[in-house]
Amino acid sequence: MAQICLTCGAPQATLASILQEADALGATVASSSPRLTSLLTSNTAPLESEILFIRRIVSDGQAQVNALDAQIGVLEALVPQLQAALAQLVRRRDEAAMNVRRHQSVISPIRLMPPELICEIFTLTVESRTGFFYPPWQLGQISQSWRHLALSYPSLWSYITITTTYVSSYLPYTVSxxxxxxxxxxxxxxxxxSANAPLDIDWSNANSDMEPRLLELLFPHCSRWRSLRLRGPGSLMFQPFSLHWLRPLDGRLSKLEKLHVMDFYIVYMPDIFPTVPNLRSVLLSDSLSHSAFRDHSPYISIPWRQVTQYRGTYTPDQQLRILTAAKNVAVCSLAFRSFDAYDLSTHPVAVLPRLRRLYIGKEADLSAISRRPSWKTSLRRILRPRPSHYSISGSRVPRVPRAH
Structure with a gap:
């Protein structure tokens, strides 16, 4: 049974027969003799007896051209029909492929993932590599089921970033x-x-004067705060700041585990942290970067005895007093002020039974150590027992893990 075109009804053999006839017409070209080749490649006049033969070749060739023109015309007439048929086939193919993808999605492995695992993956998208928190607003725009999971998972919404001001190179100005x-x-x-989930608070560009509406919104939930990061205006870090507005939190931070204060020249910090019962991680790095120390850390009263992770920049005397008080510290990253002015050999032994990792960073400290090799020996004498991992390095200082 001969196949026909689904669009125009013409036999599908038409195209093949046209091409066959064109090949046959091309095969009728006369083969050239040496004499004819000589005439074609020179200005020699043909003999009288050759003229009739050459005219016959011209006549046959013109007939072939006319026949090929006719075949071209037939094919050109078929082009619109072929294009329409091609477009229809492409459309049907796309519809079939879409149908395949839709049915493949039904058996996709991601549909078999437990909701708890999907929510944990969502949580990994909230905190960036630089430490900033990004609320998961976009996760609810992917699919209805994912939106339901996002809305029903309180921990996903517990990372709150407060950007109260934008800071220029010269003067701070409030948001619109x-x-x-x-x-x-x-x-x-x-x-x-976030319901009753513990909260991680990132207070960006905090300053001396805070908007009361913001405090009225956040402070009633302070008993849920798990971590608090206070970041001052980086370009104005040497301008004095008073964080007096934190005083209402005194005695109310029962779940706070981690405190991170940076980019501040603080002239007043209320004593609200000595009474925090669960504070374990204290990062006073003065820098968002986890690979650099700055010149100083803010002076804040901390219950050092319960701290297990610490990072900061103080004079050697202050650092060693902190370590002496921090009996339970396990991971510690130190930088020093006024390094050369302190005689480490006079300090008594600091007993730190849980200390496992000690890092000393900042290029200036390394330079001082190179000038006074006994300092490294003295530090090892002071810290008892010796930590299992001891590193004096001006390169990257390992990031202290986020409290959970």
Whole structure:
């Protein structure tokens, strides 16, 4: 049974027969004799007896051209029909491929993943490599089921970033009223969706004067705060700041485990942390970078005896007093001020039975150690027992893990 075109009804053999005839026409070209080749490649006049033969070749060739023109015309007439048929086939192919993908998605392995695992993966997207928190607003825009998972997982909404000001190179200026209103709405939404989950608070560009509406929104939930990161205006870090507005938190941070304060020249910090019962990690690095120390850390009263992770920059005397008080510290990263002015050999032994990792960084400290090799020996004498991992390095200082 002969196949026909689904679009125009013409026999599908038409195209093949046309090409066959064209090949046959091309085969009728006369073969050239040596005499004819000589005439074609020179200006020699043909003999009288050759003219009739050459005219016959011209006549046959013109007939072949006319026949090929006719065949071309037939094919050109078929082009619109072929294009329409091709477009229809492409459309049907795309529809079939879409149908395949839709059915493949039904048996996709991701549909078999437990909701708890998907939520844990969601949580990994909240904190960036630089340590910033990004609320998961976009996760609810992927699919209906993922939106339901995101909304029903309180821990996903527990990372709250407060950006209260933008800071220029010279003067700070507050955000516009519309942006601040949007910030309040976003924080309120996160507080509602986080239910009773512990909160990680990242207070960016905190300064001496805070908007009361922001404090009224956040402070009632301070008993849920798990970690608190206070970041000052980096370009104005040597401008004195008073964080007096933190005083209402005194005695209310029962779940706080981690404190991170950086980019501040603090002239006043209320004594709200000595009474925090679960504080374990204290990072006073003065820098968001986990691979660099700055010149000083803020002076904050800390219950050092319960701290297990510490990082900061102080004079050698202050650092050793901290270590002496921090009996339970396990991971410690130190940098020093006024390194050369201190005689380490006069300090008594600091008993740190749980100390496992000690890092000393900052290029200036390395330079001082190279000038006074006895300092390294004295530090090893002071710290008892000796930590299992001891590193004096001006390169990257390992990041202290986030408290959970």
């Amino acid at each position: 009223p519309s942006k601040f209103t949007r910030l309040l709405l976003q924080i309120e939404t996160q507080l509602l969706r």
